[in-house]
Amino acid sequence: MSAAVEQSERRSLSNSLAHQARVIRVLAAAEFKLKYRESVLGYLWSLLKPLALFSILYVVFGHFFKLRGGLENYPIYLLIGIVLWTFFLDATTTTMVSLVVKGPLLRKMYFPRLIVPVSTTAAAAMTFGINLLAVAAFIAWNRIVPQVDWLLIPLLLLELYLFAFGVAIILSTLYVRFRDMAPIWEVVAQVLFYATPIIYPLTLVPYHWVRVLQMLNPFGQVVEDVRALVLYDNPPGSILTATDVLGPGGRLYSIAIMLAFFVGGLLLFRHDEPSLAERV
Amino acid sequence: MRAADGIAIETVDLHKDFRLPHEQRTTFKEHFLHPLKRTQYDANTALAGVSFTVGTGEFFGVIGPNGSGKSTLLKILARIYQPTSGHLRVSGALSPFIELGVGFNPDLNARDNVWINGTLLGLTRKQLRQRFDDIIEFAELERFVDLKLKNYSSGMQLRLAYSIAIQVPFDILLLDEVLAVGDLGFQQKCFATFERMRDEGKTLVFVSHDLEAVAQYCDRTLLLENGVARAIGPTDEVIDLYRVREMVQ
Numbered sequence: 272m273s274a275a276v277e278q279s280e281r282r283s284l285s286n287s288l289a290h291q292a293r294v295i296r297v298l299a300a301a302e303f304k305l306k307y308r309e310s311v312l313g314y315l316w317s318l319l320k321p322l323a324l325f326s327i328l329y330v331v332f333g334h335f336f337k338l339r340g341g342l343e344n345y346p347i348y349l350l351i352g353i354v355l356w357t358f359f360l361d362a363t364t365t366t367m368v369s370l371v372v373k374g375p376l377l378r379k380m381y382f383p384r385l386i387v388p389v390s391t392t393a394a395a396a397m398t399f400g401i402n403l404l405a406v407a408a409f410i411a412w413n414r415i416v417p418q419v420d421w422l423l424i425p426l427l428l429l430e431l432y433l434f435a436f437g438v439a440i441i442l443s444t445l446y447v448r449f450r451d452m453a454p455i456w457e458v459v460a461q462v463l464f465y466a467t468p469i470i471y472p473l474t475l476v477p478y479h480w481v482r483v484l485q486m487l488n489p490f491g492q493v494v495e496d497v498r499a500l501v502l503y504d505n506p507p508g509s510i511l512t513a514t515d516v517l518g519p520g521g522r523l524y525s526i527a528i529m530l531a532f533f534v535g536g537l538l539l540f541r542h543d544e545p546s547l548a549e550r551v
Numbered sequence: 552m553r554a555a556d557g558i559a560i561e562t563v564d565l566h567k568d569f570r571l572p573h574e575q576r577t578t579f580k581e582h583f584l585h586p587l588k589r590t591q592y593d594a595n596t597a598l599a600g601v602s603f604t605v606g607t608g609e610f611f612g613v614i615g616p617n618g619s620g621k622s623t624l625l626k627i628l629a630r631i632y633q634p635t636s637g638h639l640r641v642s643g644a645l646s647p648f649i650e651l652g653v654g655f656n657p658d659l660n661a662r663d664n665v666w667i668n669g670t671l672l673g674l675t676r677k678q679l680r681q682r683f684d685d686i687i688e689f690a691e692l693e694r695f696v697d698l699k700l701k702n703y704s705s706g707m708q709l710r711l712a713y714s715i716a717i718q719v720p721f722d723i724l725l726l727d728e729v730l731a732v733g734d735l736g737f738q739q740k741c742f743a744t745f746e747r748m749r750d751e752g753k754t755l756v757f758v759s760h761d762l763e764a765v766a767q768y769c770d771r772t773l774l775l776e777n778g779v780a781r782a783i784g785p786t787d788e789v790i791d792l793y794r795v796r797e798m799v800q
Contacts, residue, residue, distance in 0.1 A: 274633060277640040290673060297670040305658055376654035380647055381630035382671055545633040548626070549569065 291386060298390035302365070303397050317398040318405055321357045325350050332470050340472035343505050348498055350409055352469035354402045355494050359435050360460055362395035366439035367446045367456060374551035384544045385537075388440045396432060410501065421500055427493050430529055434489040437532030444543045447550050467491045473511040486516040489529035496522075558642060559723050559754040560605040560628060565637035567598040567623055567778075597623040599778040600637070607642070607722075608752040610745070612769030612786055614762065614793055619775040621758045625649055625727050628756065643722030643754070646672060648729060652712035657701035661692055661711060664700055668712075672719035682718050689740070690714040705732050713737075717744050723754040730761045742768070762790050 307313045329349055332338045339345040369391040370377065370384070377384065446452040467490055468476070476482050485491040492513045499510045513521040543550075571593045597620045605611040613621050626632045627639065629647040647653070653668045665686055669679045687693055690710040700708060709732050716724065730738055745768050748755060759765055765772060765786060772789040774782040781796070782789045 274636050275638045276630060276633065278630065278645075293670050293675065297667050301656065301659060301663055301667055304663070305656070308658060376656075376671075378626075378631060379649045379652060379654035380668075380671055381645075548631045 295390045299393035302394035321353050325353050338471045340475045341509050358399035362392045362435040363439045366391040367442035370443050371551050377548045392436050431493045433533050434529040437536040440536040440540045444539050482516045486513040489525045492525035557607045559607045561640040563602050563638040565601045566635045568635045569595045571595045601780050610755045610769045612765040612772035613758045615775035620778040645723050646716045646721035647725045648716040649727045655700045660697045668715050686714045686718050725756045727758045
């Protein structure tokens with residue numbers, strides 16, 4: 272038993288890429304709009320939510336528990352962690368349900384299904400962009416002078432996006448099979464939030480093997496690298512990166528893990544793609 | 552691009568099986584409770600070897616009782632479902648109108664939905680700007696452009712969906728039960744667009760229970776019964792056969 276489907280259309284490759292780019296843009300804009308529909312403050316919420324989280328964590332862990340671990344600038348350290356985490360959580364949770372939410376569309380039209388997770392993660396990236404402006408304002412207010420090596424930050428954020436995308440498409444295909452993925456991911460994400468150096472500096476983690484695991488996690492590697500660049504490891508040794516924990520070239524391990532999630536996610540998605548319209 | 556051989560759609564021995572689980576198990580608990588029990592599936596055959604060709608510029612009707620596989624066939628033509636086996640060749644751009652619509656988002660207004668669906672069906676921003684008013688005017692929804700789709704009646708949604716489907720660039724239009732919920736006025740408008748499509752040499756695949764309309768517009772017609780092509784041929788003959796078979800049952 273074999274099936275063959277041929278479709279000849281007038282579109283050339285560049286035309287069809289332009290078409291898909293338009294679709295992604297329109298769907299991402301709609302996603303962004305839907306997220307804040309019928310709310311008075313609208314897009315402002317995407318900024319207020321991480322700032323509220325930042326404030327309470329700063330008061331509890333920065334003030335009450337004094338978790339600074341010798342960090343010169345704990346507030347910025349914390350804010351970077353929260354904003355990056357908020358993006359990761361937003362991209363993965365909205366994309367997880369996206370195929371099911373977009374079910375009516377999938378059942379009525381053919382288009383490459385990968386467009387759905389690409390557009391939901393793109394919408395999360397738009398929110399992330401707004402939040403980065405808040406971080407930039409914080410940095411300017413603290414009179415931290417930009418350095419040339421800050422040009423590496425976009426590359427690190429790209430790594431974070433690819434990792435989030437890989438995790439997100441795995442979750443979205445699993446969610447089509449098992450609706451239990453929603454509560455499971457909620458719990459796992461909660462664990463990851465505390466298992467990753469977001470609130471506390473890595474120097475406070477007493478076990479070396481725990482640090483190793485945390486730096487093998489692509490999210491942990493990216494967040495520490497961004498912080499090390501922005502705060503230029505001041506005072507020295509206060510921010511540990513993958514190189515400090517895993518040795519020279521340590522970053523290659525976490526990048527390999529990121530690529531494994533990304534490629535594995537694409538393969539899983541490709542495998543399930545033909546039958547998605549029947550199953551969502 | 553029209554195929555040189557004048558064939559818009561060609562299917563050879565299309566099969567489609569759906570796996571129907573005896574009990575739906577979509578949560579882990581259900582798997583854990585009966586870890587040793589394999590989910591049992593009933594194979595439900597929706598299409599059991601359907602072959603036909605539709606010529607470029609031809610109006611092709613598909614009729615048959617409920618559950619005969621008409622919608623499944625249309626979804627395979629539109630590449631929404633993949634056939635279990637068989638061969639399908641489509642030459643030209645398709646515009647699908649399936650299950651009363653093009654997949655609207657109920658929480659967005661008509662403007663946004665036209666924008667999304669028009670883009671998905673291949674319109675550029677410039678084309679959308681040019682055609683937006685035409686789409687709304689044809690659907691007679693000028694006053695409701697900013698109303699969310701969840702507040703639309705089914706007739707209004709149908710008009711909007713049809714209006715989008717015929718305004719995008721296409722060579723082949725797939726229509727599934729477009730006349731089911733529209734009023735007489737809308738039906739007349741549909742028929743007027745059929746005439747225009749005829750003049751422009753477009754291809755139409757028309758699934759309907761409205762045998763009068765099928766008889767009036769379709770050159771040839773396919774009668775589906777239980778996923779099998781009972782008859783393919785001149786519309787009048789196929790409809791007569793269908794009427795006889797319905798009476799016998």
